[in-house]
Amino acid sequence: MSALTDNTRNGALKRNLLRQMLKASVFKFGEFQLKSGQISPIYIDLRECFGHPELLMLISEALSRQIESSGVQYTGVLGIPYAALPYASVAAGQYLKKPLLIVRKEAKSYGTKKLIEGLYQPNDQLVLIEDVVTTGGSILDVLKVIQAESLVASDVFCILDREQGGSQKLKDAGVTLHSLLDMNTVLTFLFSTGAVTEEQWYGIVKALNLSYTSPVKLTIDKDLENLSNLPYVENARTPLAERESLTESSLNRKIISIMRNKESNLCLAVDYTTTSEVLQMVELAGPFVLAIKLHADAITDFNEDFTRKLTTMANDMNFVIFEDRKFGDTGNTNLLQLTGAQKIASWADVVTVHAVQGNDSIAGVFRKLALDPAYRLSGILLIAQLSTKGSLTALSGYTESAIEIGNDNRDVVSGFITQTRVSACSDLLNWTPGVNLDAKTDSTGQQWRGVDQAIDVQQNDIIIVGRGVTSSSEPVQQLKRYRQIAWEALTRNDASIH
Known part of the structure; x- marks a missing residue:
């Protein structure tokens, strides 16, 4: 029963x-x-x-x-x-x-x-x-x-x-x-x-x-x-200390170390369109977050001076730079985009990648750059699920294919963008968007849920929060609020933390 x-x-x-x-x-x-x-x-x-x-x-x-x-x-x-x-x-x-x-x-x-x-x-x-x-x-x-x-x-x-x-x-x-x-x-x-x-x-x-x-x-x-909103696996979440020792990914070792040192599993999505706005918010958020997520192609005055300042802040305040580019082309085109005009591989620690291009286009190109010390890029996040209503990632077989690619390439695949834990591999991290403590939806199809649902029930590790912080008149207070609630939810039963 x-x-x-x-x-x-x-x-x-x-x-x-x-x-x-x-x-x-x-x-x-x-x-x-x-x-x-x-x-x-x-x-x-x-x-x-x-x-x-x-x-x-x-x-x-x-x-x-x-x-x-x-x-x-x-x-x-x-x-x-x-x-x-x-x-x-x-x-x-x-x-x-x-x-x-x-x-x-x-x-x-x-x-x-x-x-x-x-x-x-x-x-x-x-x-x-x-x-x-x-x-x-x-x-x-x-x-x-x-x-x-x-x-x-x-x-x-x-x-x-x-x-x-x-x-x-x-x-x-x-x-x-x-x-x-x-x-x-x-x-x-x-x-x-x-x-x-x-x-x-x-x-x-x-x-x-x-x-x-x-x-x-x-x-x-x-x-x-909705079955897709519940974890694909039922084994308990492995303690962070053990996950850090198990991981094949240099990026994940860095991420978990930051999480434990800063007591934060919060990623802030800074979806502003000017470099000055982005840097101002990063200055406020840096002490509280694990990662800063950007859309470089949405920044109208994007330039190399901006990326120099951003990487300096990341190094000083100990956070990961996450470029949400959603790569999804052939291997050669991915390489051109990563090293092209915006030089994404030179300043981003991690990027998002669609699974639609298949294993060969993903593993070879991104591993090549992740292993090259000339680039900052050291890992990728595969998109397994999206939070928008009617997303085609819900089609039969898509998420399962993304899981297979991730499981087979854990040295370069850091984890997944997902709504729920999808892989039984405990060294892979589950990053989840669609988290808001004060709203459920907007007029464009975005759907939100609370931290307890995202972490306790759906077994995600890292929450991605945007407008819940960036639209607030008191962003620092909201950053502290989200960080505390999310960290407590993640570590509640983690003996390696308490």
Whole structure:
């Protein structure tokens, strides 16, 4: 039942499953005879999901995530015939990238006459996918078939465990059952959302001989949750001292050292259009921030005297210069832009880079400059997510591709521009825009949230604040305010700090 209360991506995914199942009429009430012969006042018809593509994909994603997080070693995926086959097909092909195997209920009388279709070798280890487990009989039947072909399966992943003895029977056969949902979770959700009454709840529990004593009512919003706003990984944040020792990035060693010395994980976005305005704000902000973020191409009187003054202030006040250029071209063009008229690589410590150009254009060019002592540039931030409403970074696969590039190039990739923690690599830093303590949105599509949401829930490390400070009549007071709140949120459970 923790899925109904967990403030995690996995918990939200399961709540969304239940919301969409309810809307798709998966839960039916009346008098139904199950395959086992048992009479049930509730029938959970997962075949209804086939008519709802988003729900089918969501279930397949959830099963895939559960398989990956289990740590089980396997070479192929087998769907229990026939209701589980659509989920197994999508999970194997779309998410797990593993061969799909199918067991026929009876061998063909023509052709190869095989009972098992798919690519496999003797002694291959399979994971099995089932939709609903009641007694486990269907799974045990399939196990006999695959064992006769010298295949091995010790783990079954199902959407729903009806808690009717199937888990124990499978255990007795040497098989572990992993379920996305169980009846306790389903019934608590249905009762909490008003889909079943208290009388119905007791009737279902009695008819199915479940061991629950009384219904639990939770506060559950009926609206779908945005999964992209929650961490992609669930392991706890590693202490800063350990992250500093683990990192392959010279930039991150510098950043974490500054964070610890200044007790600041605050980056100030100074989006002014004249050099004098920028330098005046930097003079005020320097003592309180980890980094100053600029848009050089928005500064109308940009010149080398400005960058000399800026780098001197960065050295004196110990902060990082962050040029938010968002490079996204071919490798050669990136190189020309970095060393061209604005000489960005000579004064910026870190720049932002789109993942759209791919690994080769990113790794080679930026690593070359980061390793060259003639340049100040020492790392990049990959854009994994943006804070603007309707951003195309939310398209399927974009964030995952950015994560892969970052994970593979941690000497030059310092981290990500993101809305939530995206990588399991603890040495990569998550920088997040869209933080404002006093406003939620503006007229141009910018969306803001508070520090607790950004750091505690979404597991980001560094907050990027702009107008919350630069538009204030008292910017120093706001800088102190944001720095204190953000640092306390980041280090609250960090034993290396306290």
